[in-house]
Amino acid sequence: xxxxxxxxxxxxxxxxxxxxxxxxxxxxxxxxxxxxxxxxxxxxxxxxxxxxxxxxxxxxxxxxxxxxxxxxxxxxxxxxxxxxxxxxxxxxxxxxxxxxxxxxxxxxxxxxxxxxxxxxxxxxxxxxxxxxxxxxxxxxxxxxxxxxxxxxxxxxxxxxxxxxxxxxxxxxxxxxxxxxxxxxxxxxxxxxxxxxxxxxxxxxxxxxxxxxxxxxxxxxxxxxxxxxxxxxxxxxxxxxxxxxxxxxxxxxxxxxxxxxxxxxxxxxxxxxxxxxxxxxxxxxxxxxxxxxxxxxxxxxxxx
Numbered sequence: 204x205x206x207x208x209x210x211x212x213x214x215x216x217x218x219x220x221x222x223x224x225x226x227x228x229x230x231x232x233x234x235x236x237x238x239x240x241x242x243x244x245x246x247x248x249x250x251x252x253x254x255x256x257x258x259x260x261x262x263x264x265x266x267x268x269x270x271x272x273x274x275x276x277x278x279x280x281x282x283x284x285x286x287x288x289x290x291x292x293x294x295x296x297x298x299x300x301x302x303x304x305x306x307x308x309x310x311x312x313x314x315x316x317x318x319x320x321x322x323x324x325x326x327x328x329x330x331x332x333x334x335x336x337x338x339x340x341x342x343x344x345x346x347x348x349x350x351x352x353x354x355x356x357x358x359x360x361x362x363x364x365x366x367x368x369x370x371x372x373x374x375x376x377x378x379x380x381x382x383x384x385x386x387x388x389x390x391x392x393x394x395x396x397x398x399x400x401x402x403x404x405x406x407x408x409x410x411x412x413x414x415x416x417x418x419x420x421x422x423x424x425x426x427x428x429x430x431x432x433x434x435x436x437x438x439x440x441x442x443x444x445x446x447x448x449x450x451x452x453x454x455x456x457x458x459x460x461x462x463x464x465x466x467x468x469x470x471x472x473x474x475x476x477x478x479x480x481x482x483x484x485x486x487x488x489x490x491x492x493x494x495x496x497x498x499x500x501x502x503x504x505x506x
Contacts, residue, residue: 205336205466206257208361209459210325210352211244212317212343213262213287214296215269216451216491224303233301240276241298241491242317243341243368246452250459250495251339252280254481256466259283259335261328263320263344265295270316276492286328290316296343306447306486312343320344322351333359337382339462341366346373353380362465366458370394379416383471385458387423405430406437419471423457425450428479431472440475445483452491457482460501477501 219233248260260282264270266289273295277284293316302308325332325348332338332355340349340363349365350373356363357380364383367373370393378384386408388399397408399422409420409432419433428442460481464474481501488494 205468206259206334207251207337207339207462207466208259208261208331208335209244209248209251209339210261210320210344210349211247211339211341212242212296212314213240213245213264213270213273214242214298214312214317215239215273216241216298216300218300218302218451218490220302220489222304224301224307224309237490239490239492240273241452242296243343243366243455245273245277246455246491246495247339247341247366247459247462248277248282249280249492250452250456250481251463252282253495253497254460254463254501255498256459256463259286259331261286261288261320261324261331263288263290263316263324265289265293265316266291267295269295269297286331288320288324290319293319300451302449302451302489306450308449308451310451314343317344320348322348324348325351325355329355332356332361335361337361337462337466338363339366339458340364341368342371343369346371350374350377353377356380364458364462364465366454367394368454375415378412381417383419383421383461384412384417385421385423385461387425387454391422402427402430402439406432409437421461421475423454423482425453429457429475431475433471438472438475440472440479442479443483445487447486449489449494450486452494453482453486455491456485456495459495
């Protein structure tokens with residue numbers, strides 16, 4: 204089975220459900236409080252594994268109970284955790300998440316040990332990058348290390364997918380080394396300066412990234428699906444209309460499923476179709492990792 208390497212963040216999500224998201228200076232009373240394993244890297248690694256991928260995870264956690272619990276969960280999921288770094292002098296990452304009755308959320312992250320995922324650690328694990336079929340990255344860890352990982356992947360013809368979340372400035376050299384970039388509307392606008400309000404403007408932002416060297420641009424559009432732009436043209440994949448409970452891990456579901464199916468050998472259009480179906484399932488459940496669907500579920504949902 205072809206391999207997937209995910210490099211990224213591991214957090215514990217602390218989630219409060221509220222009737223409406225708080226405004227600046229406002230205190231709102233929550234309905235309940237729950238904790239979940241999370242972090243974009245962790246979510247995407249689990250999503251890829253549940254989609255049938257052969258997944259290894261390179262992350263940094265603290266030498267604490269949160270880090271140990273997260274690592275135990277990854278092992279239970281069947282993810283190779285041998286690359287996870289334990290950082291003695293930093294706590295594991297934590298995310299505070301508010302989710303309102305409409306399923307919208309706002310998130311603040313204390314990265315902790317995630318900030319210790321350095322270029323040095325990436326270089327020490329260059330062999331894992333070079334032997335992977337697909338490398339998946341996000342931007343919740345130091346961007347210098349992300350850039351280094353992309354460069355190593357390019358040197359060894361490892362296909363690299365970057366989920367640019369949270370959005371940050373990315374050098375054109377790095378963009379040109381990507382097989383695929385997967386911004387949402389907000390991230391696409393921050394990367395390109397093109398306001399994304401519909402599929403047409405998403406295509407404009409995507410064209411900007413194509414001109415800067417990315418091979419495939421996929422703009423995720425929430426309930427409106429996803430837009431693929433590459434040298435073959437533009438393809439809009441609709442999403443099914445579903446009740447939204449919690450959108451926290453929809454993007455992570457999409458990215459994890461996408462790389463699992465690319466590693467499996469599916470064409471990118473078909474991989475996107477199934478990834479949209481999987482993301483539509485994830486928003487119907489609360490939490491991050493708890494909402495990530497199994498392969499058989501989104502296979503059925505996509506029919």
